[in-house]
Amino acid sequence: MIFTSVRTEGEDQGYGKMAEQMVELAKQQPGFLGVESVRDANGFGITVSYWESEEAIRAWKGHAAHQIAQERGKAEWYANYTVRVAKVEREYGME
């Protein structure tokens, strides 16, 4: 799951703490494989989380605490965001 977002300007408004909590909570979910996240000084961020299945992604999207975070995200923290669900077909790295 690829999550690109732009933060609202101004105060943190509890975002940093919630973001950390959501990463910790995601790690405890069934089917979680990993997460990589980066945000630059302009407030643009990309978070990629890896899951075993579509079912695992849907379950995480519907998790009660995550839903609260999502609502606050829409209302307070994000000026804009896009979610893309994508299936990894192949992968390679530095030899």
Added chain:
Amino acid sequence: MIFTSVRTEGEDQGYGKMAEQMVELAKQQPGFLGVESVRDANGFGITVSYWESEEAIRAWKGHAAHQIAQERGKAEWYANYTVRVAKVEREYGME
């Protein structure tokens, strides 16, 4: 295509200029749909580029100027990187 990377420490070594050139070149390739890229102050970056097809991705990987950049990336600019080719299945954004 999801490209996660860690920059080598120290000087830029021409990286910034090459990265810009590669984005401009990618935009001119057949099947290119878009690119989003972010790197934080610790040198960790995620670049996601979107392409119409696997064929377009393979052609871009094999592009002569891009191959030179890839070789310099391995030799000089990246301490580590991973490439994941993934197929977008669905997408949604902020209402």
